[in-house]
Amino acid sequence: MTLLFILILFIHGLIHLIGYLKAYSLADLPDIRLSVSRPAGTLWLAASILFMGTAIVFYFSVxxxxxxxxxxxxxxxxxxxxxxxxxxxxxxxxxxxxLVSVIACANWLFDRNVEADIKRILSEPEPAQNAILTSNAIEDLPPPVQHWMERSGAVGYEKISRVRLKQTGEMKTEPGQNEWADTEAEQVFNVAVPSFVWAVEMEMMPMVTLSGQDLFVNGKGHMLIKLYSLISVVDEKGDKIDRGTLQRFLSEIVWFPTAAINDYIEWEIIDSTAAEAVINWQDISEKVRFHFSENGDVKCVTADRYMGGGEAAERRPWEVTVLETSEVDGLRIPTEVEVSWELDSGTFTWYRFLVTDIDYDYYP
Structure with a gap:
């Protein structure tokens, strides 16, 4: 499709040269009966140059x-x-x-807004902390959480303050959908001040793309999905979205386990392989359950989470299942995951992905 668009630009630009040639009598064009003034001919030439110049910068992804x-x-x-x-x-x-240019402009504006949100999240102040997570810091945690912290390598690790990660995967937007849409996503967290932005690009079918963003900042959530980054398909805010995105942040500490001891999280034991985490932030309190394997790795994370933010949205069982755990930068973290809702019609697995890259910043 890229080559086809370049050809359209170039051929269209070449055709505009006809107006210039006609105006300056540089070619015999008997089939074109309309007279073209020299000033108009200059404009036809300018349009030709613009189209062919656009083809060149498009080819080089400028x-x-x-x-x-x-x-x-x-x-x-x-x-x-x-x-x-x-x-x-x-x-x-x-x-x-x-059409192609307007969609590209919309993509640029969407990405620019995401970058603005990232800057806003990363600009939040970092409270002073001890740099290394010690064994003494986890002694009051439930035994399965302690086991996880030790197994993950968090004990003795520098405390993480900010995270950037990338994902590649596939997604379904509604139950009963047969085909998976390929996705590429990037997510940024501020661990010190609970906040994140997650941006995803989905190819629903050839030449049909969706851009999505899940945001939690200053205690407020926002879910946004746009067709071609232009037409809003989902745009939800409000208390239910705030709570759901706060639960998402809590569940995703599996990628930065040193956050488990942060003051905004409290832990309660469920049994020998599970514990419930309660997060309190900006006058909101929510719960997420962490389930561990016998060796101490995270097996899955579950919660009762609002499915959407509308008036009819209600809490549904939500589960993040870990399919693969790997060592990255000295930490054992989930690197292959699938996410599901439990609906009246059965389990709806809507997202599965690989973590392809992760970078940490640490407290000074």
Missing amino acids: NGWWAGGILAVVLSQGLVISAWRDAKFATIPNLIIL
């Missing part, structure tokens, strides 16, 4: 290439209207180029 495409279409369509009898069919490629 940020903002879409601006040239939009400008070229605006100029071109004005010329087409002025020469409608001979040039009306140029409207078709103009519409194609405009």
